Amino acid sequence: MSFSFSDHSHRRYNPLTNNYVLCSPHRAKRPWQGAEELAGKIEMPMYDPKCYLCPGNERAAGGHSNPKYQSTYIFENDFPAVQLSQPELAEDLLFEEGEEELVRLLKKKLMRVRSVQGNCYVICFSPNHSLTLPLMTRAEIVEVVQAWKDLYIETQRKAVQEKAPYSYLQIFENKGLAMGCSNPHPHGQAWCLDVVPTEVQHEFDNMAAYTKKNGSHLLGDYVALELAEKKRVVVANDSFVAVVPFWALWPFETLVIAKNHIASIEDFSEKNKEDLALILKCLTTKYDNLFKTSFPYSMGLHQAKLGATEEEKKNAWFHMHFYPPLLRSATVKKFCVGFEMLGEAQRDLTSEQAAARLQELDGETHYSSA
Numbered sequence: 001m002s003f004s005f006s007d008h009s010h011r012r013y014n015p016l017t018n019n020y021v022l023c024s025p026h027r028a029k030r031p032w033q034g035a036e037e038l039a040g041k042i043e044m045p046m047y048d049p050k051c052y053l054c055p056g057n058e059r060a061a062g063g064h065s066n067p068k069y070q071s072t073y074i075f076e077n078d079f080p081a082v083q084l085s086q087p088e089l090a091e092d093l094l095f096e097e098g099e100e101e102l103v104r105l106l107k108k109k110l111m112r113v114r115s116v117q118g119n120c121y122v123i124c125f126s127p128n129h130s131l132t133l134p135l136m137t138r139a140e141i142v143e144v145v146q147a148w149k150d151l152y153i154e155t156q157r158k159a160v161q162e163k164a165p166y167s168y169l170q171i172f173e174n175k176g177l178a179m180g181c182s183n184p185h186p187h188g189q190a191w192c193l194d195v196v197p198t199e200v201q202h203e204f205d206n207m208a209a210y211t212k213k214n215g216s217h218l219l220g221d222y223v224a225l226e227l228a229e230k231k232r233v234v235v236a237n238d239s240f241v242a243v244v245p246f247w248a249l250w251p252f253e254t255l256v257i258a259k260n261h262i263a264s265i266e267d268f269s270e271k272n273k274e275d276l277a278l279i280l281k282c283l284t285t286k287y288d289n290l291f292k293t294s295f296p297y298s299m300g301l302h303q304a305k306l307g308a309t310e311e312e313k314k315n316a317w318f319h320m321h322f323y324p325p326l327l328r329s330a331t332v333k334k335f336c337v338g339f340e341m342l343g344e345a346q347r348d349l350t351s352e353q354a355a356a357r358l359q360e361l362d363g364e365t366h367y368s369s370a
């Protein structure tokens with residue numbers, strides 16, 4: 001018997017994070033007796049008088065209301081994770097009067113803290129409460145991409161011209177109860193921090209190290225490899241390609257990558273915007289069609305930091321991650337527990353098997369409207 005990637009355990013290297021994922025394809029056959037999520041298709045009204053994101057409604061914090069917006073709508077989060085201004089964090093705040101010298105020494109070694117400032121935004125994708133990205137038209141998704149671009153440009157302007165404490169804008173969407181999304185109204189978020197968050201900084205460091213070693217860009221090379229092999233490509237057009245990455249952790253994880261170097265959404269042409277909208281529509285429609293359910297995920301954009309230098313722009317490469325939790329049906333999701341918490345990430349189905357499943361699904365017609 002010879003080694004087969006679809007039958008035998010192996011580890012795959014993720015060059016973006018410098019981590020490994022354990023791949024156990026033979027386990028995909030085991031029976032499932034664990035937890036199942038509630039599936040049930042819930043019909044949503046176009047307008048929900050109790051929704052704090054619907055046009056004209058009072059917001060969660062109370063005291064103010066949304067305008068009767070017609071397209072996308074961005075506002076500052078009423079319950080932000082980071083704030084624009086707060087009292088200064090004194091360096092010696094961790095130290096207490098009269099504590100032993102040993103405790104002080106250990107604190108210096110082990111307890112590091114810095115303040116963080118920023119701002120958080122909510123981006124309503126549509127005034128229509130019942131929609132999700134796959135159910136929106138391509139033109140409507142272009143409006144979402146434009147809203148992301150506008151927010152990137154505006155926060156960058158504030159960072160550069162007004163010295164606002166903005167260094168990185170993390171745009172993301174949590175979709176579905178399984179991902180902890182508390183409101184079904186189609187919306188995403190953007191958290192703007194005065195530091196580059198850990199995951200993003202790891203990627204920047206690993207991409208810079210790759211370029212130093214190989215003289216080319218990690219994601220540029222990866223796009224060339226995936227387009228040549230085609231095994232893991234789910235959908236592609238002139239500007240972008242969506243793949244189940246070789247090193248995927250989540251069963252149907254995908255990576256949407258700019259085919260040519262684009263540092264950030266600021267540099268998107270009209271064509272890029274339309275192409276990204278089309279990829280997003282196609283990919284999320286395939287996702288919904290996979291288990292005939294409104295497919296939950298966390299997704300987000302990775303790109304250059306705000307006010308990046310020429311060097312930092314060269315190192316950044318626009319891409320998006322989709323991390324969906326579902327494993328084998330609308331009700332069975334993957335858990336990251338046990339070995340994954342204590343050892344390393346693990347998956348059963350291979351990336352190639354997941355990509356093949358997604359490739360054969362319809363990305364134009366949604367199951368419910370078919």
Ligand SMILES: [Zn+2]
Nearest residue numbers: 051054129185
């Ligand atoms: Zn709503």
Ligand SMILES: [Zn+2]
Nearest residue numbers: 203302319321
């Ligand atoms: Zn990334």
